[in-house]
Amino acid sequence: MKPLPKLKLERMRTKKIGVAVIGTGFWGKNHAKAYKEIESTNLIAICDKNADRAKIIADQFGVKAYTDSKQMLKNKEIEAVSVCTWSTVLANEALIALQAGRHVLVEKPMAADVKQAERLLKTAQNNGLHLTVGFLTRFIPGLQHIQHAIARKEIGELVCATAIRVTQWPERIGDVGVIKDTAIHDIDVMQYLTGENPTAVFAKTGNMKHRTFEDYAHVMLTYKDGKSAFIESNWLTPYKTRTLTVTGSDAIMKLDYMTQELLIEDAKAAVQPRFAIVEPLKLELQHFAECVTEKKKPLLTGIDGIKALKIAEAIIKSSAKNKVIKLE
Numbered sequence: 001m002k003p004l005p006k007l008k009l010e011r012m013r014t015k016k017i018g019v020a021v022i023g024t025g026f027w028g029k030n031h032a033k034a035y036k037e038i039e040s041t042n043l044i045a046i047c048d049k050n051a052d053r054a055k056i057i058a059d060q061f062g063v064k065a066y067t068d069s070k071q072m073l074k075n076k077e078i079e080a081v082s083v084c085t086w087s088t089v090l091a092n093e094a095l096i097a098l099q100a101g102r103h104v105l106v107e108k109p110m111a112a113d114v115k116q117a118e119r120l121l122k123t124a125q126n127n128g129l130h131l132t133v134g135f136l137t138r139f140i141p142g143l144q145h146i147q148h149a150i151a152r153k154e155i156g157e158l159v160c161a162t163a164i165r166v167t168q169w170p171e172r173i174g175d176v177g178v179i180k181d182t183a184i185h186d187i188d189v190m191q192y193l194t195g196e197n198p199t200a201v202f203a204k205t206g207n208m209k210h211r212t213f214e215d216y217a218h219v220m221l222t223y224k225d226g227k228s229a230f231i232e233s234n235w236l237t238p239y240k241t242r243t244l245t246v247t248g249s250d251a252i253m254k255l256d257y258m259t260q261e262l263l264i265e266d267a268k269a270a271v272q273p274r275f276a277i278v279e280p281l282k283l284e285l286q287h288f289a290e291c292v293t294e295k296k297k298p299l300l301t302g303i304d305g306i307k308a309l310k311i312a313e314a315i316i317k318s319s320a321k322n323k324v325i326k327l328e
């Protein structure tokens, strides 16, 4: 192959964005790995308040370890960060990064509550920074296909969508329940598919095995034109299921998030469009980096995170009060 001219190589290099990960437990480690593999990102450092953990992960990826994000952010090469700490600490760390002038991808559920999430959005907007949330399901090609098919009315009118996300999950940190941890993905999926806010929610939740927070939830969302959405989430079912079924007036679409297989059926035929299997986390981080370097409009922003958290809070309230909660 012909070698690239020096100038072109130089330009390619300058396009790399310096990134870091705050919180490198089970999930943050995957962010670090993905950043290491993505061409447009340069993983510079990682931070975990657990010093042993920080050292292990930093050594694994050949970067510098920190236990305090403020110290880490003194490094001006870091332009953007992923925040992957425990859910109730996400907003603190995201705020530190935004106040230090860094673009932020904060993991779901974005913040412990809507108030914290709104503060993040305001800080990002005031400083002209990107703020996005880790709803990686949106990057699965089958889901994008479903969204386009609904928008183009290829399955007729949207009648309802049902999401199931269940598996056994041990109580670990236990700082949020199954709604803010797990169902929040499907809450965002419903926002993505319908393009609108539900008018009301009704939910039944409970804790069967976990001590502090709910470990199962059955949720119904209703919309102004009569369509509805159902979300079933739990940490109890002894095997993992992650599916979405969308019913239209002319056809239905079924997506298995784990195999990424999509099936479209109407009264006469069933078709199975094929997509290359992708790693949604990698696509999500690539998109984040591109939005920063190329000043592109992101697929989702902090606004989507706030909308999902508002619905999650209404779901929790509905179950606690055993009544339908109306949303504006």
Ligand SMILES: NC(=O)c1ccc[n+]([C@@H]2O[C@H](COP(=O)([O-])OP(=O)(O)OC[C@H]3O[C@@H](n4cnc5c(N)ncnc54)[C@H](O)[C@@H]3O)[C@@H](O)[C@H]2O)c1
Binding pocket: 022, 023, 024, 025, 026, 027, 028, 047, 048, 049, 050, 053, 067, 069, 084, 085, 086, 087, 089, 090, 093, 107, 108, 109, 134, 135, 136, 173, 181
């Ligand atoms: N988008 C997804 O699909 C997805 C999947 C899994 C987890 N997550 C999210 O990622 C986050 C982390 O989950 P996890 O399972 O990796 O948890 P974890 O407990 O395995 O890891 C959290 C890490 O954060 C560190 N930490 C806590 N506070 C910190 C701080 N102030 N500064 C630096 N480090 C800090 C902890 O020491 C720990 O190593 C959660 O918010 C979770 O909701 C998202």
